[in-house]
Amino acid sequence: MRAVGIILAGGNNRKMQELTTKRAVAAMPVAGSYRAIDFALSNMTNSHVQKVAVLTQYNARSLNEHLNSSKWWNFGRKQGGLYVFTPTITSDNGYWYRGTADAIYQNLDFLKRCHEPYVIITSGDAVYKMDYNKVLEYHIAKKADITVVCKELEAGEDATRFGTIRMNESARIEEFEEKPMVANSNTISTGIYVIRRRQLIDLVEHCAEEDRHDFVTDILIRYKNLKKIYGYKINSYWSNISTVDAYYQTNMDFLKPEVRNYFFKDLPEVYSKVGDLPPVKYNEGSVVKNSLIASGSIINGTVENSILFKKTFVGNNCVIKNSIILNDVYLGDNTYIENCIVESRDTIRANTRHVGENGVKVVIEKNERYAV
Structure with missing residues:
Protein backbone atom coordinates (compact mmCIF):
# COMPACT_ATOMS: atom_id res chain seq x y z
CA MET A 1 0.00 0.00 0.00
CA ARG A 2 1.36 3.39 -0.96
CA ALA A 3 -0.15 5.22 1.97
CA VAL A 4 0.44 5.90 5.65
CA GLY A 5 -2.56 5.93 8.02
CA ILE A 6 -3.55 8.53 10.62
CA ILE A 7 -6.38 7.80 13.08
CA LEU A 8 -7.69 10.84 14.94
CA ALA A 9 -8.76 9.53 18.35
CA GLY A 10 -8.10 12.43 20.73
CA GLY A 11 -11.37 14.38 20.82
CA ASN A 12 -13.71 14.94 23.77
CA ASN A 13 -17.39 14.38 23.05
CA ARG A 14 -19.91 15.69 25.58
CA LYS A 15 -22.82 14.17 23.64
CA MET A 16 -21.78 10.79 25.06
CA GLN A 17 -22.69 12.11 28.53
CA GLU A 18 -21.23 10.09 31.42
CA LEU A 19 -19.94 7.34 29.11
CA THR A 20 -16.85 9.38 28.21
CA THR A 21 -15.95 10.60 31.71
CA LYS A 22 -13.39 7.80 32.03
CA ARG A 23 -12.57 6.81 28.43
CA ALA A 24 -12.16 8.26 24.95
CA VAL A 25 -14.93 7.75 22.39
CA ALA A 26 -12.55 5.61 20.32
CA ALA A 27 -12.23 3.25 23.33
CA MET A 28 -16.01 2.72 23.66
CA PRO A 29 -16.91 -1.00 23.68
CA VAL A 30 -18.87 -2.18 20.63
CA ALA A 31 -20.71 -5.43 19.83
CA GLY A 32 -19.66 -7.39 22.91
CA SER A 33 -15.95 -7.85 22.23
CA TYR A 34 -14.64 -4.86 20.26
CA ARG A 35 -13.61 -1.26 20.82
CA ALA A 36 -14.64 1.45 18.36
CA ILE A 37 -11.06 1.98 17.16
CA ASP A 38 -10.74 -1.70 16.20
CA PHE A 39 -12.75 -1.09 13.03
CA ALA A 40 -10.44 1.65 11.70
CA LEU A 41 -7.33 -0.36 12.67
CA SER A 42 -8.69 -3.52 11.02
CA ASN A 43 -9.50 -1.60 7.84
CA MET A 44 -5.93 -0.27 7.80
CA THR A 45 -4.31 -3.68 8.15
CA ASN A 46 -6.77 -5.34 5.74
CA SER A 47 -5.96 -2.63 3.18
CA HIS A 48 -2.23 -3.38 3.66
CA VAL A 49 -1.48 0.02 5.19
CA GLN A 50 1.67 -0.94 7.08
CA LYS A 51 2.36 2.26 9.00
CA VAL A 52 -0.40 3.77 11.16
CA ALA A 53 -0.30 6.61 13.70
CA VAL A 54 -3.04 6.95 16.33
CA LEU A 55 -3.31 10.46 17.79
CA THR A 56 -4.77 10.26 21.31
CA GLN A 57 -5.42 12.93 23.92
CA TYR A 58 -8.67 13.05 25.91
CA ASN A 59 -9.05 10.34 28.59
CA ALA A 60 -6.50 8.24 26.76
CA ARG A 61 -5.54 5.75 29.50
CA SER A 62 -8.04 3.05 28.48
CA LEU A 63 -7.30 3.57 24.79
CA ASN A 64 -3.54 3.47 25.26
CA GLU A 65 -3.93 0.29 27.30
CA HIS A 66 -5.93 -1.26 24.46
CA LEU A 67 -3.20 -0.31 21.96
CA ASN A 68 -0.25 -1.46 24.08
CA SER A 69 0.48 -4.33 21.70
CA SER A 70 0.31 -3.89 17.93
CA LYS A 71 0.27 -7.64 17.21
CA TRP A 72 -3.53 -7.93 17.47
CA TRP A 73 -3.93 -5.93 14.25
CA ASN A 74 -0.80 -7.40 12.64
CA PHE A 75 1.27 -4.21 12.97
CA GLY A 76 4.11 -5.93 14.85
CA ARG A 77 6.47 -5.75 11.86
CA LYS A 78 10.03 -4.70 11.17
CA GLN A 79 8.82 -2.28 8.50
CA GLY A 80 6.01 0.10 9.38
CA GLY A 81 4.17 -0.52 12.63
CA LEU A 82 1.63 1.08 14.96
CA TYR A 83 2.52 4.43 16.56
CA VAL A 84 0.56 6.08 19.38
CA PHE A 85 1.18 9.81 19.74
CA THR A 86 -0.01 11.91 22.67
CA PRO A 87 0.51 15.69 22.99
CA THR A 88 4.11 16.51 23.91
CA ILE A 89 5.34 19.74 25.46
CA THR A 90 8.45 21.01 23.70
CA SER A 91 10.50 24.21 23.77
CA ASP A 92 8.45 25.45 20.80
CA ASN A 93 5.01 24.25 21.85
CA GLY A 94 3.21 24.04 25.20
CA TYR A 95 -0.28 23.23 23.93
CA TRP A 96 -2.47 20.19 23.93
CA TYR A 97 -4.02 19.41 20.54
CA ARG A 98 -6.27 22.38 19.77
CA GLY A 99 -7.99 20.66 16.84
CA THR A 100 -7.55 17.94 14.24
CA ALA A 101 -5.18 19.97 12.04
CA ASP A 102 -3.15 20.98 15.09
CA ALA A 103 -2.89 17.32 16.15
CA ILE A 104 -1.38 16.48 12.77
CA TYR A 105 0.86 19.57 12.90
CA GLN A 106 2.29 18.60 16.30
CA ASN A 107 3.28 15.22 14.82
CA LEU A 108 4.46 16.53 11.45
CA ASP A 109 7.93 15.01 11.93
CA PHE A 110 6.29 11.58 11.65
CA LEU A 111 4.85 12.48 8.23
CA LYS A 112 8.09 14.08 7.07
CA ARG A 113 10.04 10.90 7.89
CA CYS A 114 7.59 8.71 5.94
CA HIS A 115 8.22 7.75 2.32
CA GLU A 116 4.68 6.79 1.30
CA PRO A 117 3.22 9.30 -1.20
CA TYR A 118 -0.34 9.30 0.25
CA VAL A 119 -2.03 9.65 3.64
CA ILE A 120 -5.33 8.11 4.74
CA ILE A 121 -6.92 10.08 7.58
CA THR A 122 -9.83 8.61 9.53
CA SER A 123 -11.53 8.96 12.90
CA GLY A 124 -11.58 6.29 15.58
CA ASP A 125 -15.29 6.48 16.44
CA ALA A 126 -17.02 4.87 13.44
CA VAL A 127 -18.10 1.27 12.84
CA TYR A 128 -17.56 0.15 9.24
CA LYS A 129 -15.54 -2.02 6.85
CA MET A 130 -13.66 -0.45 3.96
CA ASP A 131 -10.92 -1.22 1.46
CA TYR A 132 -8.93 2.02 1.41
CA ASN A 133 -7.20 0.84 -1.81
CA LYS A 134 -10.39 1.51 -3.75
CA VAL A 135 -10.60 5.05 -2.39
CA LEU A 136 -6.93 5.63 -3.27
CA GLU A 137 -7.44 4.34 -6.82
CA TYR A 138 -10.41 6.69 -7.19
CA HIS A 139 -8.34 9.57 -5.78
CA ILE A 140 -5.57 8.97 -8.33
CA ALA A 141 -8.00 8.49 -11.25
CA LYS A 142 -9.73 11.80 -10.45
CA LYS A 143 -6.36 13.58 -10.02
CA ALA A 144 -7.86 14.95 -6.81
CA ASP A 145 -6.11 17.06 -4.21
CA ILE A 146 -8.30 15.61 -1.44
CA THR A 147 -10.89 12.83 -1.56
CA VAL A 148 -13.65 12.75 1.07
CA VAL A 149 -15.49 9.47 1.67
CA CYS A 150 -19.20 10.28 1.95
CA LYS A 151 -22.48 8.49 2.46
CA GLU A 152 -26.12 9.16 1.65
CA LEU A 153 -28.25 9.06 4.80
CA GLU A 154 -31.65 7.43 4.71
CA ALA A 155 -34.72 9.67 4.82
CA GLY A 156 -35.46 10.82 8.39
CA GLU A 157 -31.88 10.41 9.68
CA ASP A 158 -30.34 13.43 11.37
CA ALA A 159 -27.63 14.94 9.16
CA THR A 160 -26.97 17.96 11.40
CA ARG A 161 -24.41 16.16 13.56
CA PHE A 162 -22.19 15.55 10.51
CA GLY A 163 -20.56 17.64 7.82
CA THR A 164 -22.99 17.86 4.88
CA ILE A 165 -21.81 17.85 1.27
CA ARG A 166 -23.11 18.86 -2.15
CA MET A 167 -21.33 17.54 -5.26
CA ASN A 168 -21.62 18.28 -8.98
CA GLU A 169 -22.05 15.66 -11.73
CA SER A 170 -18.35 14.77 -11.69
CA ALA A 171 -18.44 14.25 -7.87
CA ARG A 172 -16.42 17.40 -7.14
CA ILE A 173 -17.49 18.93 -3.82
CA GLU A 174 -19.06 22.37 -4.30
CA GLU A 175 -20.56 22.90 -0.85
CA PHE A 176 -19.34 21.65 2.53
CA GLU A 177 -21.05 22.70 5.75
CA GLU A 178 -19.88 21.38 9.13
CA LYS A 179 -22.68 20.42 11.55
CA PRO A 180 -25.29 22.81 10.09
CA MET A 181 -28.31 24.01 12.11
CA VAL A 182 -30.51 22.93 9.18
CA ALA A 183 -29.18 20.31 6.76
CA ASN A 184 -29.70 21.16 3.08
CA SER A 185 -28.18 17.90 1.92
CA ASN A 186 -28.55 14.26 2.90
CA THR A 187 -24.98 13.43 1.85
CA ILE A 188 -22.58 13.47 4.78
CA SER A 189 -18.83 13.22 5.24
CA THR A 190 -17.74 10.05 7.04
CA GLY A 191 -14.52 11.68 8.28
CA ILE A 192 -12.32 9.56 6.00
CA TYR A 193 -9.92 11.44 3.71
CA VAL A 194 -7.18 10.64 1.19
CA ILE A 195 -4.56 13.28 0.43
CA ARG A 196 -1.04 13.39 -0.96
CA ARG A 197 1.47 13.45 1.91
CA ARG A 198 3.43 16.50 0.73
CA GLN A 199 0.20 18.40 0.12
CA LEU A 200 -1.00 17.60 3.65
CA ILE A 201 2.27 18.84 5.15
CA ASP A 202 1.99 22.12 3.20
CA LEU A 203 -1.67 22.69 4.13
CA VAL A 204 -1.16 21.90 7.81
CA GLU A 205 1.92 24.14 8.04
CA HIS A 206 -0.02 26.95 6.38
CA CYS A 207 -2.85 26.46 8.92
CA ALA A 208 -0.41 26.67 11.82
CA GLU A 209 1.10 29.92 10.47
CA GLU A 210 -2.38 31.48 10.50
CA ASP A 211 -3.23 30.04 13.94
CA ARG A 212 -5.93 27.78 12.52
CA HIS A 213 -6.42 24.33 14.03
CA ASP A 214 -9.34 22.37 12.49
CA PHE A 215 -8.93 20.08 9.48
CA VAL A 216 -12.54 20.34 8.28
CA THR A 217 -13.16 24.07 8.81
CA ASP A 218 -9.69 25.38 8.02
CA ILE A 219 -8.69 23.04 5.18
CA LEU A 220 -11.66 21.27 3.55
CA ILE A 221 -14.19 24.13 3.74
CA ARG A 222 -11.66 26.94 3.29
CA TYR A 223 -9.97 25.40 0.24
CA LYS A 224 -13.02 23.80 -1.45
CA ASN A 225 -12.92 26.31 -4.34
CA LEU A 226 -9.12 26.38 -4.61
CA LYS A 227 -8.33 22.66 -4.42
CA LYS A 228 -9.87 19.76 -6.32
CA ILE A 229 -11.82 18.06 -3.53
CA TYR A 230 -13.88 15.05 -4.64
CA GLY A 231 -16.42 12.84 -2.89
CA TYR A 232 -16.28 9.03 -2.90
CA LYS A 233 -19.69 7.56 -2.09
CA ILE A 234 -20.12 4.32 -0.14
CA ASN A 235 -23.27 2.21 0.22
CA SER A 236 -22.06 -0.30 2.81
CA TYR A 237 -22.75 -0.17 6.55
CA TRP A 238 -21.23 2.85 8.30
CA SER A 239 -22.24 4.24 11.68
CA ASN A 240 -20.75 6.91 13.92
CA ILE A 241 -21.14 6.41 17.70
CA SER A 242 -20.68 10.02 18.79
CA THR A 243 -23.96 10.37 20.74
CA VAL A 244 -25.61 8.15 23.36
CA ASP A 245 -28.51 7.33 21.01
CA ALA A 246 -26.17 6.60 18.09
CA TYR A 247 -23.98 4.40 20.29
CA TYR A 248 -27.02 2.49 21.52
CA GLN A 249 -28.43 2.05 18.01
CA THR A 250 -25.10 0.95 16.54
CA ASN A 251 -24.78 -1.80 19.14
CA MET A 252 -28.41 -2.85 18.64
CA ASP A 253 -27.75 -3.16 14.90
CA PHE A 254 -25.53 -6.14 15.73
CA LEU A 255 -28.63 -8.05 16.82
CA LYS A 256 -29.70 -8.05 13.15
CA PRO A 257 -28.36 -11.19 11.43
CA GLU A 258 -27.24 -9.35 8.28
CA VAL A 259 -25.14 -6.83 10.24
CA ARG A 260 -23.75 -9.50 12.55
CA ASN A 261 -22.74 -11.74 9.63
CA TYR A 262 -21.21 -8.81 7.73
CA PHE A 263 -18.83 -7.99 10.59
CA PHE A 264 -18.35 -11.36 12.29
CA LYS A 265 -18.40 -13.89 9.43
CA ASP A 266 -17.71 -12.14 6.11
CA LEU A 267 -14.10 -11.51 5.16
CA PRO A 268 -12.04 -9.45 5.78
CA GLU A 269 -12.08 -9.91 9.54
CA VAL A 270 -12.34 -7.30 12.27
CA TYR A 271 -9.53 -7.72 14.81
CA SER A 272 -9.32 -6.79 18.48
CA LYS A 273 -7.19 -7.33 21.56
CA VAL A 274 -8.03 -10.81 22.85
CA GLY A 275 -8.64 -11.54 26.54
CA ASP A 276 -8.20 -15.03 27.99
CA LEU A 277 -11.69 -15.55 29.38
CA PRO A 278 -13.84 -18.67 29.74
CA PRO A 279 -16.97 -19.08 27.59
CA VAL A 280 -20.34 -17.83 28.83
Missing part, protein backbone atom coordinates in the same frame (compact mmCIF):
# COMPACT_ATOMS: atom_id res chain seq x y z
CA LYS A 281 -21.94 -19.94 31.55
CA TYR A 282 -25.74 -20.30 31.37
CA ASN A 283 -27.01 -21.63 34.69
CA GLU A 284 -30.24 -23.57 35.15
CA GLY A 285 -33.30 -21.33 34.74
CA SER A 286 -31.59 -18.72 32.55
CA VAL A 287 -33.44 -17.58 29.42
CA VAL A 288 -31.69 -15.77 26.54
CA LYS A 289 -33.41 -14.46 23.40
CA ASN A 290 -31.84 -12.59 20.47
CA SER A 291 -28.85 -11.32 22.44
CA LEU A 292 -25.07 -11.09 22.21
CA ILE A 293 -23.25 -12.21 25.36
CA ALA A 294 -19.47 -11.94 25.57
CA SER A 295 -17.05 -14.38 27.16
CA GLY A 296 -16.48 -14.50 30.91
CA SER A 297 -20.17 -13.84 31.69
CA ILE A 298 -22.46 -15.84 34.01
CA ILE A 299 -26.21 -15.76 33.34
CA ASN A 300 -28.85 -16.75 35.91
CA GLY A 301 -31.81 -14.60 34.76
CA THR A 302 -33.61 -13.52 31.57
CA VAL A 303 -31.89 -11.58 28.77
CA GLU A 304 -33.84 -10.33 25.72
CA ASN A 305 -32.69 -8.20 22.77
CA SER A 306 -29.60 -7.06 24.65
CA ILE A 307 -25.81 -6.95 24.42
CA LEU A 308 -23.77 -8.03 27.44
CA PHE A 309 -20.04 -7.32 27.33
CA LYS A 310 -17.24 -9.32 28.98
CA LYS A 311 -17.42 -10.57 32.59
CA THR A 312 -21.07 -9.68 33.24
CA PHE A 313 -22.80 -11.43 36.14
CA VAL A 314 -26.61 -11.62 35.95
CA GLY A 315 -28.22 -12.65 39.25
CA ASN A 316 -31.27 -14.84 39.93
CA ASN A 317 -34.63 -13.62 38.59
CA CYS A 318 -33.00 -10.67 36.80
CA VAL A 319 -34.69 -9.34 33.67
CA ILE A 320 -32.69 -7.41 31.04
CA LYS A 321 -34.51 -6.08 27.97
CA ASN A 322 -33.29 -3.89 25.06
CA SER A 323 -30.20 -2.89 27.01
CA ILE A 324 -26.41 -2.69 26.78
CA ILE A 325 -24.41 -3.92 29.78
CA LEU A 326 -20.76 -2.91 29.53
CA ASN A 327 -17.73 -4.84 30.83
CA ASP A 328 -17.46 -6.33 34.32
CA VAL A 329 -20.94 -5.45 35.65
CA TYR A 330 -22.54 -7.27 38.60
CA LEU A 331 -26.36 -7.34 38.55
CA GLY A 332 -27.86 -8.35 41.89
CA ASP A 333 -30.87 -10.67 42.22
CA ASN A 334 -34.33 -9.50 41.07
CA THR A 335 -32.91 -6.54 39.09
CA TYR A 336 -34.97 -5.16 36.19
CA ILE A 337 -33.14 -3.27 33.40
CA GLU A 338 -34.87 -1.96 30.24
CA ASN A 339 -33.76 0.55 27.56
CA CYS A 340 -30.54 1.26 29.47
CA ILE A 341 -26.78 1.44 29.03
CA VAL A 342 -25.11 0.22 32.24
CA GLU A 343 -21.59 1.58 32.71
CA SER A 344 -18.69 -0.85 33.14
CA ARG A 345 -17.61 -2.09 36.59
CA ASP A 346 -20.95 -1.12 38.10
CA THR A 347 -22.59 -3.09 40.88
CA ILE A 348 -26.36 -2.88 40.53
CA ARG A 349 -27.92 -3.63 43.91
CA ALA A 350 -30.48 -6.42 44.26
CA ASN A 351 -34.19 -5.58 43.88
CA THR A 352 -33.55 -2.40 41.88
CA ARG A 353 -35.28 -1.20 38.71
CA HIS A 354 -33.86 0.97 35.92
CA VAL A 355 -36.01 1.82 32.88
CA GLY A 356 -35.34 4.34 30.11
CA GLU A 357 -38.75 5.98 29.91
CA ASN A 358 -37.98 8.76 27.42
CA GLY A 359 -35.13 7.32 25.38
CA VAL A 360 -31.99 5.55 26.50
CA LYS A 361 -30.98 5.84 30.16
CA VAL A 362 -27.31 5.72 31.20
CA VAL A 363 -27.01 3.87 34.52
CA ILE A 364 -23.98 4.59 36.71
CA GLU A 365 -23.95 3.25 40.25
CA LYS A 366 -21.22 4.75 42.45
CA ASN A 367 -20.54 1.49 44.28
CA GLU A 368 -17.01 0.58 45.22
CA ARG A 369 -16.99 -3.14 44.69
CA TYR A 370 -13.26 -3.59 45.18
CA ALA A 371 -11.42 -3.12 48.44
CA VAL A 372 -8.84 -0.35 48.47
